[in-house]
Amino acid sequence: MSKRVASSTDDVASSKKAKIQDDDDDDSAYLEEHKIVVEGGDARPIRDFGAFNEKARHQLEAAFAAPTPTQAISWALALRGSDVISIAKTGSGKTLGFLLPAFHKMEQKTVRGACSPQVLVLAPTRELATQIGVEAAKFAPAFAVRTATVFGGAPKWEQNHQLKILGGRGCVVGTPGRVNDFLDSNKIQFSLLETLVLDEADRMLDMGFEPQIRSIVAKISRPTQTLLYSATWDNKVQKVAATLLRNPVKFVLGDAGTKLVANKDIAQTVEVLDESKKTARAVEFVAAREAAKLIVFVATKRGCDALCRDLRRTTKCDALHGDKDQHERNRVIDKFRKSKKGVLVATDVAARGLDINDVTHVLCYDFPKGTHGVEDYIHRIGRTGRAGNKGRSHVFVTPQDSNLPALVRILQDADQPVPDDLKQLAFTRRSGGRGRGYSRGRGGSSSYGFRGRGSSSYYGSRPTGRFSSSSSSSSSGTKIRF
Known part of the structure; x- marks a missing residue:
């Protein structure tokens, strides 16, 4: 083999090796x-x-x-x-x-x-x-x-x-x-x-x-x-x-599989408020986002229908839960998927099932309870911010809710703001307190006690009372808007 041919062969081999190395580096x-x-x-x-x-x-x-x-x-x-x-x-x-x-x-x-x-x-x-x-x-x-x-x-x-x-x-x-x-x-x-x-x-x-x-x-x-x-x-x-x-x-x-993590493409907002204020606040929240494609998650089927009725006073919306027959569920999902904007009120039956890429907002009306509460929360808000899109979530939290220390960690891990009143509630839970009193600042301008008779939200997991949307719309908790 001539020196020229050998040199050419070496150059080709060297070029191939360099390309493979570049590809490996890129990968x-x-x-x-x-x-x-x-x-x-x-x-x-x-x-x-x-x-x-x-x-x-x-x-x-x-x-x-x-x-x-x-x-x-x-x-x-x-x-x-x-x-x-x-x-x-x-x-x-x-x-x-x-x-x-x-x-x-x-x-x-x-x-x-x-x-x-x-x-x-x-x-x-x-x-x-x-x-x-x-x-x-x-x-x-x-x-x-x-x-x-x-x-x-x-x-x-x-x-x-x-x-x-x-x-x-x-x-x-x-x-x-x-x-x-x-x-x-x-x-x-x-x-x-x-x-x-x-x-x-x-x-x-x-x-x-x-x-x-x-x-x-x-x-x-x-x-x-x-x-x-x-x-x-x-x-x-x-x-x-x-x-x-x-x-x-x-x-x-990412961090999936090692610990519960929320999608960082979702801007999370937590609002602490009294249970009795949630209905009016939800109506106010939805009405202020007329151009949004929004899912509202509620704890119970009964509460899902009730909140949907209240929202319909000012907004068009549909309810989705396990008591709906399959034809109705398909109709509601298909309608929501095809719309450019709209409101869907749903129970957890839809939390993992909805795969609609253009949902702009999620409102967690009831913060999930139980052993898998925080995981359920992550999957609820995961209905927005999909397929590379940015999303926004808003969650109502009351002093009676559990899993609050874990929620603080989820927010911190996702580089999201943690309201001071949520930190205080979470600290009370870590310290073994039962949340009998919660005050913000001296003078107690915002205070929350135990859920009294008739003060439970109709939409929560314990529907002991009904509150109409005519309640005061001003929450006594921290509001961090988008």
Whole structure:
């Protein structure tokens, strides 16, 4: 070999090595920028839509500027066939993170099979299943894929018809209970299943669906790629992941999985006020945001309807809760999704199920109670600030609410302001106080005592009294407006 040829070969090899090094550096910088930790393997982020066919690519480019970090890593791992564990906050774009690689894989081959999907997505609630189904149906035509969505509370015959016409490329989205029903009646078979997705796995386990999930997995007789998505990484999720996934690659986005964190794209405002002032304050708050697309979260179904009636005196709004039949729920959600502005009053049944990217505001009328109260709060406010958008949340807090020290930490971790009166209430709780008296400043210009007879809000978890919106609209607590 001549010196000139050898030199040219060396230059090419050196150039290739330099490019690989540059790509590695770019990938490392991307992971560091978005605070992504990958365990169990490596991941080269996919930062554009070029991995998919032309029709899908054009559809994606028309809707989004670039993949979200969750999508960039999910696509990289799923497209190469790895089992995946994703620990990320809500609103991270995970739905397309698992749907598009599964659709792409289906596109590579067409097989025949009666009611045998190639993709199965399990979700904890019918609301979330419906939202995933809507997103799946939106992109399915680009891959010549058919979809079916199955869940309880709706006629089986309609869902059975969807299953029958899936054809050679089918994706089923469903809740564990209804999927098991169709498996038991042989309406769904797994002879062709290639991809299993567990979405919001932590929530499914919290709701007691582990036996149903394991029953479904036990009926899968062929190797499948399994993708698990969760907002937390507790012992229950780890145990299920260890038994259902094979050599998975796990990636964690930001602080997700290590502690409860709120999306920093959401500007959080906390307003401390007396229980009896909440109705009038909510009416005032909503009326002042005529151009907003706003969700109001209330603790009870009864309270949801009552607050909606009060708000309708000045604002058009709809109520969404578990006592609504499926047709009405779908109508309300579809109407809200298509509107540029509007008000939706909802219970927690919708907190994880609504995936609407342009919600501008969330009002937590009742601060969540119980063991998972702070987690529920994070998921409620997570209905805004989605898909890279900025959002705003406002929460009413009373001296009777629990979980206030944890709320202070959530605000601090998200670099949000903590009102002095909230700090004082939280300190009282940490010190073992029962909140008998709360005063702001000398002279007690703002004071809150125990909930007296008839002073409980009708919309809270203890509906012992009704307060009309004619109550004074001036709150005696701190108001920090947007």
